[in-house]
Amino acid sequence: MKNVPTLDIRRYDTDRAAFVAELGAAYREFGFCCISGHGISRELVDGAYDVFQRFFALPADTKMKYHVRGGGGARGYTPFKVETAKDSHFPDLKEFWHIGREIPRDSTFADVMPPNLWPAEVLAFRQYGYGLYQALDQLGTRVLRALALHVDLPENYFEDKTEQGNSILRPIHYPPITEENVPNVRAGAHEDINFITLLVGASAEGLEVLTREGEWLPITTEGDAIVVNIGDMLQRLTNHVYPSTTHRVVNPPNENARKPRYSVPFFLHPNPDVVLDPVPQCITPDNPKRYDTPITSHEYLQQRLREIKLI
Incomplete structure (x- = not known):
């Protein structure tokens, strides 16, 4: 069975051409890749998971x-059972928190990027939560450089398009499943909305990606x-050269269903005013332009949030 590869991002500095080729091939095939060697400290990740778990343990x-x-x-x-995957009849079995980018309140984007909230009950929530946000934001920028080079864009193509991005760190708690035969899953089959998603701590079972052959x-x-x-x-900006792949979080078929599951994805978004038109480098006779109606990333986000019942 094929596997999503794990690539060491330090090779971007030591073995760039081969790394970019392997990374690009992984994304063309799966829309997914695992990145190691990123330098984000275990202490930061563990500290963040600790404060997030302490928040979710608070009274409702x-x-x-x-x-x-x-x-x-x-x-x-x-709260629990609000978000619903597009076309799903059942809400997801999860509750979550959102941390966004800290921007000056006189920024052009202040009306669409509200200030963060910080729970007073959990000491160090802001320190670890925003620390992890910044670390994943920086790692995402490094991944995007390699993705740009793979499709013949300049290395820094994405940087002025994401530096004020409406990116989100989302600590998620999937509570223990205590009922038998629940129709809901922890996260229904879906594609992500943003540019790229970085998921730290996906060590617990449950995450599955749909291959081209239709297997999970x-x-x-x-x-x-x-x-x-x-x-x-x-996917839209690259005219589907990089596919946004369907994935889900299934309920464990064993005693792990009785345990809580935590995960922390970082959704890296472009700046709200970026127009998501396919770039010329990704339009070819074999892959003609798929989108003719311009849309900004903010308009696109609003459209999708309505579909998943968050607005």
């Missing part, structure tokens, strides 16, 4: 103080590896 009414009604879950807390391929990581996958916005 305490957590609901941080739920912004009408905010589409953009910041703060979203489980992904678990080893060591420090972080799962990085393509989202719909980058």
Whole structure:
């Protein structure tokens, strides 16, 4: 059975051409790759998981103080069984928190990127939460450099398009499943909305990606590896050269279903005003332009949030 490869990003500096070729091949095939050698410290990852678990352990009414009604879950807390995968009849078995980019409140994007909320009940939540946000943002920038080179774009093509990106760090808690034969899954089959997603700590079973052959391929990581996958916005910008692949989080078929599962994806988004038109480098006679109607990343995000019942 094929496997999603794990590549060491330090090779970008020591063996660039081969690394870019292997990374590009992985994304063309799977839309997914595991990245090791990234230098994000175990202490930062473990500290972040610790504060997130302590938040989710708080009483429900305490957590609901941080739920912004009408905010589409953009910041703060979203309770259990709200988000619903597109075309799914059942909401996902999860609750989550959103941390966004800290921007000056007089920024052009302040109206669409609200300030963060920080739970007063959990010391160091901001320190570890925003620390991990920044580390994954920087790693995502490095991955995008290699992805740009693979499709003949300049190395820094994405940087002025993501430096004010409406990116989100999403700590997720999937509570223990105690009922038999629940129709819901922890996260229904879906594609991500953004440019790329970086998932730190995907060591627990459950994450599966749909291969081109129509089979579900489980992904678990080893060591420090972080799962990085393509989202719909980058699929559109690259005219489907980089596919946004369907994935899901299934309920474990064993006693692990009775245990909570935590994961922390970072959704790297472009700046809200970036127009998601396919780039000329990805339009060929074999791959004609697939999109004719321009749309900004913010308009696209709003459209998709409605589909998954967050707004």
